[in-house]
Amino acid sequence: MIICPSCATAGLNAESGRCANCNWQRLETAGIDDYLTDTDRKNDMFANYTKTYEGLAQTNIEKSNIDRRFLRNQAKNLVKYLGNVRGFNACDVGIGQGFLCDELLRAGVERISAVDVAISYLQPLKGESKVKPFLANAEQLPFEDEFDLITSTDVMEHVINVGSFLYCVNRALRIGGTAAIRVPYREGLLEYSPHRKYGHSFGHVRSFNKDILRIYMKQAGFEIQSFHLDGFSLGSPHAFLYSSARRKGWYNKFYNYWNKRLEHPADSTLMNRRFAALFMRPVEIVVIAKKTAQLAQ
Numbered sequence: 414m415i416i417c418p419s420c421a422t423a424g425l426n427a428e429s430g431r432c433a434n435c436n437w438q439r440l441e442t443a444g445i446d447d448y449l450t451d452t453d454r455k456n457d458m459f460a461n462y463t464k465t466y467e468g469l470a471q472t473n474i475e476k477s478n479i480d481r482r483f484l485r486n487q488a489k490n491l492v493k494y495l496g497n498v499r500g501f502n503a504c505d506v507g508i509g510q511g512f513l514c515d516e517l518l519r520a521g522v523e524r525i526s527a528v529d530v531a532i533s534y535l536q537p538l539k540g541e542s543k544v545k546p547f548l549a550n551a552e553q554l555p556f557e558d559e560f561d562l563i564t565s566t567d568v569m570e571h572v573i574n575v576g577s578f579l580y581c582v583n584r585a586l587r588i589g590g591t592a593a594i595r596v597p598y599r600e601g602l603l604e605y606s607p608h609r610k611y612g613h614s615f616g617h618v619r620s621f622n623k624d625i626l627r628i629y630m631k632q633a634g635f636e637i638q639s640f641h642l643d644g645f646s647l648g649s650p651h652a653f654l655y656s657s658a659r660r661k662g663w664y665n666k667f668y669n670y671w672n673k674r675l676e677h678p679a680d681s682t683l684m685n686r687r688f689a690a691l692f693m694r695p696v697e698i699v700v701i702a703k704k705t706a707q708l709a710q
Contacts (some may be wrong), residue, residue, distance in 0.1 A: 418555040419450045421584075425555075430550075445535045448549040459550070462573075463530045464616045467657045470531035473510060481510070483679035487595070487643065488512040490567065490682065491699055492520050495593055501561040504585060506551050507568035508534050517564070518543060528554065552577035556585035566595040567697075570617040579633035586704045592635060598642060598698040626700045635702035642695035645678050647671060647681045649694045667692060 417425045417432040424432050430439025430446075440447035453459045472478065491513060491547060492498070499521030505514050508527040511534070517525060525544045528551065529535050535546035549555055550575055551565070563582050572578045582592050597620060605616030623640055630637055647668050654664040672678060681689065689695075 414557055415557060416447050416555055416557045418549065418553045419452070421557070423557070425698065442548055443532045443536060444539055445532060445546050448547055448553075450550065450553050453550050455551065461614050465613050466571075467531045467533060469613070470509075470529075470533040474533055477510065477707045479514075482677050482680045483646075483682060484510065485512045485516075486679055487496055487566070487684045487697070488516040490641070490643055491564065491593060491595060492516045494639065494699055495520075495562070495591065498562060503562040503564065503684045504528060504554075504556065504557065504560045506554070506563060506565040506582070507571075508538070508546070509567070510534065511537070513566055514538075514544060515565055517562075522562070526560070528557070553582060554581035554585050555706050556581075558584075558587050560586050560590055562586075562591045562593070564593045567597075568620055569596050570600075570621070571615065572673040573618075575619070575629065578635075578650055579629060580708055583704055583706075583708050588704055588707065590701050590704045591638075592630075592704065593699065594626075594702075595643065595697055595699045596626075598622065598644070598695050600696070621698060623698070626698070630700060630702045634704055634706035635710050636705045638703055640700045641699040641701070642686060642690060642697075643699055644696035645682050645684060645686075645689040645693040646696070647678060647693065649696060650692060651694050654692065664692070 414423060414427060416423055417435060417437050419437040420432060420435040422434045424434035432574055437451060488687045501522045502524055503517055503522045504526040506528045508514055508529045514527055527538050527544050528549050530550065532548065535548060538544045538546040551568060551572055563586055569575060569578060586592065596618060599622050600620040602617055602620060605611050627637060650664050654660050675681060
């Protein structure tokens with residue numbers, strides 16, 4: 414069900430959008446239902462946060478900072494990891510350019526609640542029969558026991574409070590529901606420093622590996638089903654392959670061989686995982702986990 418994002422109760426009137434418990438009022442922003450809390454609406458830091466990601470959204474819609482075919486392939490990979498999702502009620506937290514949403518619908522998901530803080534990503538979804546857009550904070554999701562599946566790609570590295578994000582993912586899922594979360598894998602964060610001319614107020618604020626994700630997901634009431642290293646690119650070889658002129662020359666031959674045979678360079682991320690991992694550095698990791706426990710407040 415949809416709950417009040419401010420007090421997390423079921424006192425929300427579906428028609429008026431007002432909470433009988435705390436008097437919070439749902440708004441409409443650019444034609445999108447606005448489920449931001451009153452605190453978020455008044456918070457200067459959150460305003461700067463949303464301004465940053467709205468600006469990035471507008472830039473990406475005009476000219477994506479990551480190759481769109483690569484993003485589409487990543488979405489295909491994640492849906493493949495999930496297996497059968499036909500008939501699922503799903504939520505995609507951080508809809509972005511919508512590639513994962515498209516692939517989920519193609520795989521037979523019945524309906525999707527699309528969440529983002531960037532209006533520019535949500536507006537194209539207005540009027541879609543199987544997709545409902547929500548302007549909402551990933552750390553204050555307005556759902557409880559609602560979904561069979563929650564996906565979130567390239568979001569958890571951005572949120573301010575990981576605990577709040579995972580708490581809300583747990584609360585929004587039904588018992589036995591699945592969370593599929595993709596994040597950067599063992600990423601260095603120096604490039605996100607303003608001292609290195611990073612041009613935005615917010616960027617990636619944490620990095621991940623399997624051990625960290627195990628801790629996070631277990632604490633959040635999940636049982637991990639699988640991990641998947643992802644984001645392989647011919648342009649990102651393992652460092653040891655560039656550690657000598659001989660190895661570099663060998664890898665360049667490997668690069669040229671596959672670059673000629675792949676329909677598009679971004680298709681390298683569709684290669685067999687084990688084969689790709691021998692030569693290329695994974696830049697992302699996907700964790701698939703099932704909700705096994707309801708978290709207490």
